[in-house]
Amino acid sequence: xxxxxxxxxxxxxxxGVATLAQAQKPxxxxxxxxxxxxxxxxxxxxxxxxxxxHGAAFPSHSxxxxxxxxxxxxxxxxxxxxxxxxxxxxxxxxxIPAGTFHSARNVGSGKAxxxxxxxxxxxxxxVVTAP
Numbered sequence: 587x588x589x590x591x592x593x594x595x596x597x598x599x600x601x602g603v604a605t606l607a608q609a610q611k612p613x614x615x616x617x618x619x620x621x622x623x624x625x626x627x628x629x630x631x632x633x634x635x636x637x638x639x640h641g642a643a644f645p646s647h648s649x650x651x652x653x654x655x656x657x658x659x660x661x662x663x664x665x666x667x668x669x670x671x672x673x674x675x676x677x678x679x680x681x682i683p684a685g686t687f688h689s690a691r692n693v694g695s696g697k698a699x700x701x702x703x704x705x706x707x708x709x710x711x712x713v714v715t716a717p
Contacts, residue, residue: 660698
């Protein structure tokens with residue numbers, strides 16, 4: 587009986603540690619690299635590096651301006667509202683019109699990264715999730 591209790595406690599502890607490790611591992615990381623006023627008091631340009639862990643996906647969202655996504659490494663599949671999915675590899679880019687809902691997913695065998703350049707209206711949230 588005591589052996590069974592010890593094994594059960596060890597399994598619960600192991601599951602807890604694994605869950606904690608997964609919770610601490612970011613699936614998608616965003617690092618803002620630059621933010622500059624365009625001089626018209628309405629718009630700004632923002633550059634962000636987005637890192638995707640293996641298999642990670644960013645759900646459907648839009649931006650309050652245009653986005654140019656440039657894949658730095660790996661392979662990313664983009665799904666733009668009303669269009670067929672497109673897969674890009676390192677060195678390829680995609681123009682995403684303002685307000686277009688889209689998603690991105692790492693479909694490669696390792697991590698993937700993109701450089702996202704936004705020309706957006708100031709004061710609005712950079713990411714708007716799909717309803």
